[in-house]
Amino acid sequence: MINSKKISVFSLILIMYSVSAFFLTAxxxxNLLLRNYRPKSLYKIPVTQVQKAAFPVIDMHSHPYARSEKEISDWVKIMDSCGIQKTIILSMATGAEFDSIMExxxxxxxxxxxWCGLDYTGYDTPxxxxxAVxxxxxxxKKGxxxxxxLGDKGLGLFYSHPVPAWGMHIDDPRLKPVFQKCAELHMPVNIHVADPVWMYEKMDSTNDGLMNAFEWKIDLSKPGILGLDQLVQTLENAVRENPKTIFIACHFANLNxxxxxxxxxxxxxxxxxxDISARYxxxxxxxRYMQNFYKKYQNRLLYGTDMGFSPSMYRVTFRILETADEHFYEIxxxxxxxxxxxxxxxxxxxxKIYNTNATRIIEKYK
Structure with a gap:
């Protein structure tokens, strides 16, 4: 004889499972959370796959993502397949750490x-x-x-290893002898100031970059912190006061x-x-605005990535720069x-963006 209670329990479990499955799929x-929003384009329009850049590329903004000879060898193969001729490794390091990366x-x-960082050890001493020089x-001499x-998001220069220089900004007079030496040695300086404007705006429904901005939001309530405009001004001060030193503001100087x-x-x-890295x-x-900007400043913009070294990463940057594709997502x-x-x-x-401008800097400052 079949137990009716067992059937009832089984039926209840089956119903609960079906309801759960419905809410998981539908x-x-x-109650959809903003962080789970994943739109897909429904437009039946051209989709262009750019496997290899139109010209040999010099990536002016990368980091030592690969940490072994095997990983570097794999990276070189990816560079070959995507058309990356050379990659600039911004090590942000000095001392033994720099030496190991260089080796x-x-x-x-x-x-x-x-490229090396700056050693800020004792930056508050005479x-x-x-x-530092x-x-x-x-x-x-090591290469x-x-x-x-270099990097400053408001509280001071902190990207270089081994120590940060809290309270010291890129236009600080203490750095002038260092930048003079950079000019003498023909060493360009890559500098990151601030972050995109969305990180400074209110984290509410009016912020159209909220989904990414929330993760990187800037807390302007911290004592002594400089805002976006102030940081860009420190950059301009440094560029103006050191006319013989080449400065490269990464990420469009965060002025998108x-x-x-x-x-x-x-x-x-x-x-x-x-450089245009990580701001695609x-x-x-x-x-349309960007196309005109690139045309106007075609001699002063440098290709960069700052996003690892996967083939798909390189190829989406090529798609944005080279094609007329519209309305696609890369969340x-x-x-x-x-x-x-x-x-x-x-x-x-x-x-020019891919190669000529970078070559001019690299060859001139060898």
């Missing part, structure tokens, strides 16, 4: 070029400028051909929202460049939930 839009990447000849010269990535200001700086200072999503929302790559559009840059402009 989302309840009234690892130096075995690959012209495929990688390693001996600092001289000690000595370490810079030592790194140069460093540039400095970077105000490229006119970046343009004025490029117009004013011949020793100033900008922030610029691919305004493709997993960039974090933003907005649609992207290609710039369809002319080949003459692409060649």
């Amino acid at each position: 989302q309840d839009v009234n 690892l990447y130096g075995k690959y000849g012209d495929r990688f070029e390693v 001996d600092f400028p001289a000690s 000595r370490e810079l010269e030592r790194c140069y 460093a051909r540039g400095v970077g990535e 929202h105000d490229l006119d200001r970046l343009g004025r700086m490029l117009d004013t200072y011949p020793n100033f460049y900008a 999503a922030e610029s691919a929302t305004i493709p 997993s790559q960039f974090g933003y939930h907005w649609a992207l559009h290609g710039f369809a840059l002319p080949r003459t402009v692409l060649k």
Whole structure:
């Protein structure tokens, strides 16, 4: 005889499972979290797969992501398949850490070029400028051909190892002897100031970059912190006060929202460049404006990635720069939930962004 209670329990479990499966597959839009929003384009429009860049590429902004000879060898194969001629490794390191990175990447000849950081040890003592210059010269003798990535998000320079320089910004007079030595040694300086404007805005429904901005939000309530405009001003001060030193502002100087200001700086200072790394999503929302900006400043912009070394990463940057594709998403790559559009840059402009501008800096400052 079949136990009716067992049947009832089994039926209840089956119903509960079916209901759970329904809610897992059919989302309840009234309770959908913003972080789970994953739009897909429904437009039946051209989709261009760019497997290899239109010209040999010099990636002016990367880091020592590969930590073994096997990983570097794999990276080189990916570079070959995607058309990356050379990668600049911004080690942000000094001392023994820099030496180990230089030894690892130096075995690959012209495929990688390693830049060092600045040693801020004792930055609050009178001996600092001289000690920083000595370490810079030592790194140069070891093979460093540039400095970077230096970084300041408001509280001071903190990217370089082994110690941060809280309270000291890029225009601090203590750094002038260091930048003079950079000019003497023909070492360009890569500098990151601030973060994208969305990180400074209110984290509410009016912030159209909220999905990514929330993760990287800047707390302006911290004592002594500089805001975005103030940080860009420190950058401009340093560029102006050190006219013989080449400065490369990475990430469009985090002025994607105000490229006119970046343009004025490029117009004013011949020793100033900008790399385009890790700001593809922030610029691919305004493709016509960006196309005009690239055309106008085609001699001063440098290709960079700053996003690892996967083939898909390189190829989405090529798609944005080279094609006229419209309304596509790359949420997993960039974090933003907005649609992207290609710039369809002319080949003459692409060649400069990918290679010519970087070659001019590297060859001039060898």
